Amino acid sequence: MKKIGFKDLQLNPATAFGDEWMLLTASNQVRGYNTMTVAWGHFGSLWELDRHRNCLPTAICYVRPSRYTKEFLDRENYFTLTSFGGGQKKALGYLGSHSGRDEDKLKAAGLTPVFDGDVTYFAGAKAVYVCRKLYHAPLVEEGFVDKRLIDFNYPQRDFHEMYVGEIIRVLVEG
Numbered sequence: 001m002k003k004i005g006f007k008d009l010q011l012n013p014a015t016a017f018g019d020e021w022m023l024l025t026a027s028n029q030v031r032g033y034n035t036m037t038v039a040w041g042h043f044g045s046l047w048e049l050d051r052h053r054n055c056l057p058t059a060i061c062y063v064r065p066s067r068y069t070k071e072f073l074d075r076e077n078y079f080t081l082t083s084f085g086g087g088q089k090k091a092l093g094y095l096g097s098h099s100g101r102d103e104d105k106l107k108a109a110g111l112t113p114v115f116d117g118d119v120t121y122f123a124g125a126k127a128v129y130v131c132r133k134l135y136h137a138p139l140v141e142e143g144f145v146d147k148r149l150i151d152f153n154y155p156q157r158d159f160h161e162m163y164v165g166e167i168i169r170v171l172v173e174g
């Protein structure tokens, strides 16, 4: 995979998460890692930090409290998003409907992890976004302006938790 700048990325925000899906992965081989499929998220610019870092390139993901991956996400400083550009839907479907708490789901899904320092991503990716955790907080009931969203998405009130990561590295195939 080769490294490119965030601004050189060719990306359709309308399809990158919702249609194509991605794998959200935290931690590494040494500390143990887990991955799950995500379809809700965004890429964009948020905040500034230090003199030369305006408009930080960021990714936001939303993770329900029940996900095993959340345990890894909470204890680590980094996470990755692996995009297959709409491919590997069968594997992503499996990883999004089985928990790493119960089985070696990666083996069943047939994907090969790539270990890279603190993080893990997957062979065959079209793009990988390595993110440094910047902010983490649960969505709260009082925050919903359109209250219909609550019963529709959270009949059990298990609100997603939001993770904002600074995209520190973008890798693309080739």
Ligand SMILES: Cc1cc2nc3c(=O)[nH]c(=O)nc-3n(C[C@H](O)[C@H](O)[C@H](O)COP(=O)(O)O)c2cc1C
Binding pocket: 021, 034, 035, 036, 037, 038, 039, 040, 041, 062, 063, 064, 066, 067, 068, 069, 070, 092, 093, 095, 096, 097, 098, 099, 100, 101, 160
């Ligand atoms: C297409 C698809 C998209 C998903 N998107 C999300 C998401 O954005 N946030 C979330 O918390 N769960 C999402 N899920 C559900 C998790 O991927 C699923 O619960 C997974 O089994 C959790 O695995 P884990 O317990 O090993 O972490 C999605 C599932 C699928 C199939």
